[in-house]
Amino acid sequence: MPRPESTMPSTQGFALISALAVMILITLITFTLVTTSTSELMQTNSSQGLMRARALAEASVAEQYATVMNEGVTKANQVLLPYVDTFAASSQDAASSPIVPSSSYSSVLAQLNSVVTTTTAITAPESMGTSSGKLVFQNFRVDLGSFSKAGQTYYVDYVLNGQGKSLKFVRNITTSGTLRLILGRTYLNQYVLLADDGGFNRGNCTTKNGKTYCEGGGYFGTGSTFDGPVHFNRNLALAGTPVFQYGLTVASPTTYMWDCQAKAWAVTAAQTTDCTKPDYGGYGQQHVTDTVDLPKNAFSQGRAALGGDPQKTGALTNSEICLATGQKSNCTPATGVYVPSSGSTVTGGIFIQGDAKDVQLSVEGTNQVYTIVDAAGVTTVIKVNATANTTTIKKGNGQPSVLQGVPNGQLYANGSIQSLRGPARRGQLANPAPSTPDSTVVPPAIAEQTQLNVASSGDIRIQGDLTYEKNPNQNPDAKNVLGIISGQGQVLVGQGAPNDVYVMGSILAGADGKGLKVEGIDNGAANYGYRGKVHLLGSLAEATDQLRGVGSVTGALVKGYDDDFKYDKRFLNGGVVPPYFPATTKFGVTAFIPQQRTWEEQ
Structure with missing residues (x-):
C-alpha cells in the first residue's frame, strides 16, 4: 500500500547541495592545477635566470683569470725588471739584501693594478644578460726563507670578482690566488727538463688554409712524463699525450704539434691539435718566455x-x-x-x-x-x-x-x-x-x-x-x-x-x-x-x-x-x-x- 505524500522525505535540497559541492571541488582542483603549473613555470624561469646569471659571472671570472695568466705574468715581469736591473748593477748580495725594498711594495702593487687590464664587460646574445669583472692585485711580499746568492722569491695575491645579471637575477662570484715571482739567477736544476733546443729537425714546410705544416722529426710523445717545471728555448715538437704536470714554458712564439688530419707538424701557438693533446696539469703551455742560457764548459x-x-x-x-x-x-x-x-x-x-x-x-x-x-x-x-x-x-x-x-x-x-x-x-x-x-x-x-x-x-x-x-x-x-x-x-x-x-x-x-x-x-x-x-x-x-x-x-x-x-x-x-x-x-x-x-x- 502506498504511503501518504506528507510522510515521504524531500530529496531536492540535498541534490542541489551535492551539485554545489562537486562544482566547488572541481573548481578547487582546477585552481590548484592552474596554480601549480603557474608556480612551476615561475620556478623554471627563476632557475633559468639564476643559471644564466651564474654563467655570466663565471665567464667574467674566467676572462679575468686569462688576463692574469697572460698579461698579468708578462707585465709583472716588466714592473719588477727595473728593480732587478738596479740590484744587479749594485754590489749587494741577494743572500742578505732584498732585491725589492719593502718601501717599494705599495708602488709595485699600484703599477700592477695600473698596467694590467683590471675590468671586463660581457653582453649575452639576445639580451639575455650582462656581466662585469674586476681584477685586483694585493699583498705583495717576499719569502724571507728564499734569500740566496742566486736570488729571491716574491708573491703577489690576486682577487677576481665577477657579477652576472639576467633580468632581475644577480649572481656574484669571487676567486683568489697567488702569483709566484723569482727574481735573480735561477739555478739550472730548477726545471725537471730544460733545453735550449728541443731537438726537432725541421724539414720542408708548406702553407694550407693559412696554416703552416712542416716535415721533421724529434719530438716528445705518449709515454713521456715530466713531474716538474719544463722549459724549452726553441725547436719543441709534441705528439700524442705527453704529460707536463707543472705546465710548459717556451721562449719561442710557437711549437710544432703533430696534426693527424694533415699528417704533418703544425706550426702553432695552440695548446692542442686534433690528435696531439698534452696533459699540462692545468697549467697550460706558455710562449714567449725568457730565454735560459746554459754554460758551455765545466x-x-x-x-x-x-x-x-x-x-x-x-x-x-x-x-x-x-x-x-x-x-x-x-x-x-x-x-x-x-x-x-x-x-x-x-x-x-x-x-x-x-x-x-x-x-x-x-x-x-x-x-x-x-x-x-x-x-x-x-x-x-x-x-x-x-x-x-x-x-x-x-x-x-x-x-x-x-x-x-x-x-x-x-x-x-x-x-x-x-x-x-x-x-x-x-x-x-x-x-x-x-x-x-x-x-x-x-x-x-x-x-x-x-x-x-x-x-x-x-x-x-x-x-x-x-x-x-x-x-x-x-x-x-x-x-x-x-x-x-x-x-x-x-x-x-x-x-x-x-x-x-x-x-x-x-x-x-x-x-x-x-x-x-x-x-x-x-x-x-x-x-x-x-x-x-x-x-x-x-x-x-x-x-x-x-x-x-x-x-x-x-x-x-x-x-x-x-x-x-x-x-x-x-x-x-x-x-x-x-x-x-x-x-x-x-x-x-x-x-x-x-x-x-x-x-x-x-
Whole structure:
C-alpha cells in the first residue's frame, strides 16, 4: 500500500547541495592545477635566470683569470725588471739584501693594478644578460726563507670578482690566488727538463688554409712524463699525450704539434691539435718566455775540485793542476786520481787527470765510497767518513793514507768518464718497473750525508743505477744530492746500462748540440729493442734534446728508453743544489703560472 505524500522525505535540497559541492571541488582542483603549473613555470624561469646569471659571472671570472695568466705574468715581469736591473748593477748580495725594498711594495702593487687590464664587460646574445669583472692585485711580499746568492722569491695575491645579471637575477662570484715571482739567477736544476733546443729537425714546410705544416722529426710523445717545471728555448715538437704536470714554458712564439688530419707538424701557438693533446696539469703551455742560457764548459767545477776559485771560468792550466796535486809547478800533469791537500788536510775535492775508465759510487756503513779506475788501469778507493771528518785513500796495492777533513763535494775528470755507476742490482725489478726503485733490488750509490757533483771535460757514460740512500720522495728533508755535468760532451745512457735505469740527481750538458742521449740509439744496424724508461728523479738541463727512443708519433716506443722524469721538489727555489752546480747567467724575473686558492659565491 502506498504511503501518504506528507510522510515521504524531500530529496531536492540535498541534490542541489551535492551539485554545489562537486562544482566547488572541481573548481578547487582546477585552481590548484592552474596554480601549480603557474608556480612551476615561475620556478623554471627563476632557475633559468639564476643559471644564466651564474654563467655570466663565471665567464667574467674566467676572462679575468686569462688576463692574469697572460698579461698579468708578462707585465709583472716588466714592473719588477727595473728593480732587478738596479740590484744587479749594485754590489749587494741577494743572500742578505732584498732585491725589492719593502718601501717599494705599495708602488709595485699600484703599477700592477695600473698596467694590467683590471675590468671586463660581457653582453649575452639576445639580451639575455650582462656581466662585469674586476681584477685586483694585493699583498705583495717576499719569502724571507728564499734569500740566496742566486736570488729571491716574491708573491703577489690576486682577487677576481665577477657579477652576472639576467633580468632581475644577480649572481656574484669571487676567486683568489697567488702569483709566484723569482727574481735573480735561477739555478739550472730548477726545471725537471730544460733545453735550449728541443731537438726537432725541421724539414720542408708548406702553407694550407693559412696554416703552416712542416716535415721533421724529434719530438716528445705518449709515454713521456715530466713531474716538474719544463722549459724549452726553441725547436719543441709534441705528439700524442705527453704529460707536463707543472705546465710548459717556451721562449719561442710557437711549437710544432703533430696534426693527424694533415699528417704533418703544425706550426702553432695552440695548446692542442686534433690528435696531439698534452696533459699540462692545468697549467697550460706558455710562449714567449725568457730565454735560459746554459754554460758551455765545466772549467769552474774542475777548478773547484783542485781547491781553486770556481768563479774563474777559463780553461785549467797545467801549472795550476800541478800545484794543486803536489807535482812540480811546470810539469805535464800525470794521469791519476788526486785528493788535493795541504799537509794532511783536504783542501779540495777529487780530481782525475785523464779519462776515468770507471767511477763506482757506493755506501759502506756511514762512508761514501769512490772506486775509481784511471786511464792507466790503477784502482783508487776513497772512503769519506762525514761523521769522523776523515778521508781514507788507497791506491792500487799501496797502503791506505788518512787525511783530515772531507772533499768539498766536487769530483772532476779532466777527460771523459767512460763508466759512472752505483752498485750492481741484487735481483729483478717488478714488471712493470715502478718509478721509485725498490732499495732491496737497487742498492744506494749516494750516502745519506753526501752532497756530490760529478763533472768532466768530456762525455760521461752512465752504466748503472745512481740512487740516494735517502729517497727525497719519502724523506723531504733528505740531504743527499747528486749533480752530473758534462762540460763539452754528452751525458750518455750507456749500452751497458740496465733496462729501466734509475738516476737521482741533476744532469747538465750545456755545450752546443749536447744533451742526455741513449748511446747507439741512432745506429740503424744495432738490435737495440725497447729498454723501458729512464727514471730520473731530479732535473735535466741540456743544449739540445737528444734521441733516447724511437717509435711512432701515434704509438709507443719500439726502441730505446721512454722518459719518466720526476722532479725533486727540494730543488724548487734553490732549496737544494748540488755543490758548484751553476745558475743562469742572466739576472732577471720569472713569473710562474698563477695558482687559484679559493672560489666562492656571495
